[in-house]
Amino acid sequence: KAPALAEPLTLWGIPASPSAVFARAVASGAIEAAAPGTKFDVWKSTDQMRAGIATGAFKMFATSTYAAANFHNRGAGTVMVNVVTWGLLYVMARDESIATIEDLAGKHVLLSNKNEAPDLLFRLVLGWAGLDPDKDVTLDYVGSPGEAVPLFLAGRGDVALLHEPAATAALMRAAKANVPIRRAIDITEAYGKHTGRGPKIPQVGLAVSEDFLEAHPEVVAAVHAATVDAGTWVLEHQQEAGKLTAKTLTLPAPLIAKSLPFIRLSVASAKDAREDIELYFDNLMSLNPAIVGGKKPDDSFYWG
Amino acid sequence: MGKRADRRGFRPVLFAALGIALLLVLWQVGHLAYGSLVLPGLGETAVALWRMTFAGEVGPALAATAFHAAGGWIVGALIGVLAGTLAGLVDDVRFTLRPVAIVLLGVPAIAWIVLALLWFPGHSAVVFTVAVVTAPIVFAAAAEGARSLDGDLAKMARAYRAPPVAMALDVYAPHMLSHLFPAFTATLAMSWKVSVMAELLSGVGGIGDGLAAARARVDTAETMAWVVVLVAVLIVVDRLLLQPFQRRAELWRETGGTAP
Amino acid sequence: MGKRADRRGFRPVLFAALGIALLLVLWQVGHLAYGSLVLPGLGETAVALWRMTFAGEVGPALAATAFHAAGGWIVGALIGVLAGTLAGLVDDVRFTLRPVAIVLLGVPAIAWIVLALLWFPGHSAVVFTVAVVTAPIVFAAAAEGARSLDGDLAKMARAYRAPPVAMALDVYAPHMLSHLFPAFTATLAMSWKVSVMAELLSGVGGIGDGLAAARARVDTAETMAWVVVLVAVLIVVDRLLLQPFQRRAELWRETGGTAP
Amino acid sequence: MSDALILEGVRFSYGDVPVLAGIDLAVPTGGITTLMGPSGCGKSTLLAIVAGLLEKDAGRVERNFERAAIMFQDPLLLPWRTALANVGFALKAGRVPAAERRKRAGEMLVSVGLSEADAEKYPRQLSGGMRQRVALARALVTEPDFLILDEPFSSLDGDLARQMHSLVRGIVEERGVTAIIVTHDAAEAARISERIVTLSPAPARVAGAEDVPGPSGGR
């Protein structure tokens, strides 16, 4: 039997709705046997995550797949355990006329987090639709959804590119303020149509530090198993899942619950998802190879 | 006499209230112009503040941020005063520390927050961040204060063989305080902002957390409520701590102030 | 004479270099202790900087940020000096503006960046943000400078019916500069940091963009390279613009400085 | 002969402390009036009221002159300006062009016995007596018709003091200037002035006013 954990494990979620899965995985008690006293928490910024990885304080944590690959390629010993969410990026519009990517021609797009995955994905699908991101649309970047949403609601831009739960938050706030906006385009659909593999972008999953994996493979396995069950549970109990996550995520439970149907929840081990992940990386790298650290990660990146 | 009493008691409060009223009016005008989505009204903000206070959200967050801000400010101000005084008195120290101060001031927090989190896990990372912003501003003011001391007074003090403590308290401090106070006021006010930002980056809790959460759910009223809490505390701290101290230190300038 | 020449030319540079060397050593030590993921080494950073420079990334970003920082600083410093001087001379104005300054200093940028983006689309939002940080710090220093002016000198100037320009240039400015310079140095250095952060929030390009991109791909070497660019510019600006100006303004303090 | 300055029942106090307890004084136009009195009795305060720098609490001040110039007891030079610039500063009110300002200031500095090298020095590089003379030059350069000098010669050696006496007397006589000069030196007062006014200890009143027999004859 492997040695017991020196200290209780913390499962670090990302600050977004998919964390409901990890909250449930911990709350269900399924991990207790392998790792007694496991807690759930959420990191607030990538800096906090980077510091946690550097010190080894972050043993199992949710992160985007490309960031994990990047850490892996930089020798930080990061291994991808599974993928939890498969596409949560949407174009929000005021205008009824916008339904496809092609309709965006000549539009003013409000979006955030330049150079990060949402930005790159959007540029990809624009390109596939025959639009030049730098000419055929006006891209108006802001720092984060925190600025994008109020600006969009206040009338700036024709459409806004938002990921969950910001998209749901925008919709809820718009309803309250009587501003008609709607979810106009599902970027994941557009992506899937082009790749031919269906609407699947392996965006966020659970990662583990190499050292922890080596020392406690059974814990990792148990956590993965618990996550798989939690994924199913969350889809079936969206309201409860919202309540379960609300406090840690500091988002209202209804908001989380409403956002859950739009994040394509489905837990698959990294090895099972490898083809999709590699395709995703190939696509990202076609725009910016450095986003995953310059190369696709080797076999040891994929757990399962 | 009457005039002087005015200066101390009633008038400053009156005109400070005027300044605050001005800001509130601007705020409400902004609200009317842009709507709640950008700038919530005074009313909604008050309601949000009321609700948050009764939900017990404000107290702990305020305590955490106050601890971060005050701790960082005290550490930073202390280091700034000591290093700055030394730099003001010894040219070479000034030449050496000046680029260091510029680096501390010029490098954005996101560039070294990870390092700070490694060195000082948890709360101390925020305290450290605040100290790093405070110290160089106080340093610059202290250096100039020490440098600009009337050389003749220092000569006099040396001639009377004033011991170091007397030199510091009687000769340097009163002159330097005039340079230090504005730096103190500015950094004290900034310390809260910086600690809120560092809380956001390092995820250790405090008003920063509340602000981030309010933003995430596009609750502008709650966002403003947090800002109001912050500003209210700042103005009270300035009024109750800094201003009386400054008035006492500058008494000699004013007494018998009927002069032209 | 010889000693004075030293003071002006060779020695400051030598000791400034010492300060910078100190920082570089600390940096490398940090790198060796924590590894590239936290703090890249001097070597990798230099390579990244080299690559970025030759890829033509640095120039335009630097120009954009320089424009934001300089523009915001000039606007903020001007407003700060004017409002501060007035506040220093008229008590009631000071009482009124003090809470306003505290609000400007204490409210984090994320709380009003949306408003700034609505009012001033594009670059001017960054310029505005920098001005908002600069103005209150300069204001506080200017107010104290104007307040602490030797009342007797002002009385003398009034007795000689000095016209306002002479009053400003001959009586107030030289005294106030001693209070203003530290605030100028500090805010100038901060202006770059603030404009980088505002660029991050508003996405208008400049070093902030580069920094964000480097962070997005966890390229710490490139992140540090941007920081190095920033700091290098700051130190050069301080050395070539601010310090000579300050030296000229304070000439009267030093001339014939053989006195004890 | 009319009076250049008339004070009637002028009172002044700093806070609650009365300093001037009703000053009655008439200074005739032309010539020098010296003001004497114990240290701290209120001479400088009285001069500040005459110059309009302090507001009297009560009484009447009648000023029958156009342009007053005051030399304070402390030199009050701008520390960041050279001696020359300090003297030139007084001319800025008259919108005198810069070159002319320098010329007149330089000439006046020569009159008070400072060399060209001294003119380029900052106040802290000057000796006490030199600073006093710069302040005197600053008052004289404006060509006032009313001169207010507060202990103008106290830090000057005998020879120099006598030179400055004749400089001031010369100006007073040539241009018909009225001067009021504070001094503690009775011999000096007798030598340069037409009239000596003595104040009593604070709160001050005029204790005596006597004409000096053969005023400028003493020189």
Added chain:
Amino acid sequence: MSDALILEGVRFSYGDVPVLAGIDLAVPTGGITTLMGPSGCGKSTLLAIVAGLLEKDAGRVERNFERAAIMFQDPLLLPWRTALANVGFALKAGRVPAAERRKRAGEMLVSVGLSEADAEKYPRQLSGGMRQRVALARALVTEPDFLILDEPFSSLDGDLARQMHSLVRGIVEERGVTAIIVTHDAAEAARISERIVTLSPAPARVAGAEDVPGPSGGR
């Protein structure tokens, strides 16, 4: 009688400008030596060298005293301290307890003719002559065995000046103090001092040193 102070060939220049061109002087222990000379000749500079505040460029300075106290030409009071605290400041070097400091400072202020109310005033609330007396009190309160006074009575009226003369003479005679006093008033010099040393214009040398007949008899 030994000499309290011996200067031999003392030279000094500010930058390239020579001010002292070889001063030879011996000040005997006990009694008062007055120093005279034209304004700007270097008297204050010489005193600063004697007090050890300036370093001579060449020559020899022998100091046969233990505790010197200097009164500068400008009062140089701490503007943020009351008159009392300013006098007490001089006692801080001797680690005198605070209460004792206040007591001795208060007594000394009374000796120079300042009231208790004046003792609590800040320098800017004092008249010029009062500030000068505070500075004098500060020098005297330390009970030095060597007194250096730079124009200590220049802003005092005749009566007060004479009181201060006897105060200083009293201290000099009772405690066997040596004093060196700069003055521009020949009568004053003759009245209070045993010896008058005259400097020539800058660059200064000793132009003359004469004993005063019946020194303290003149009082």
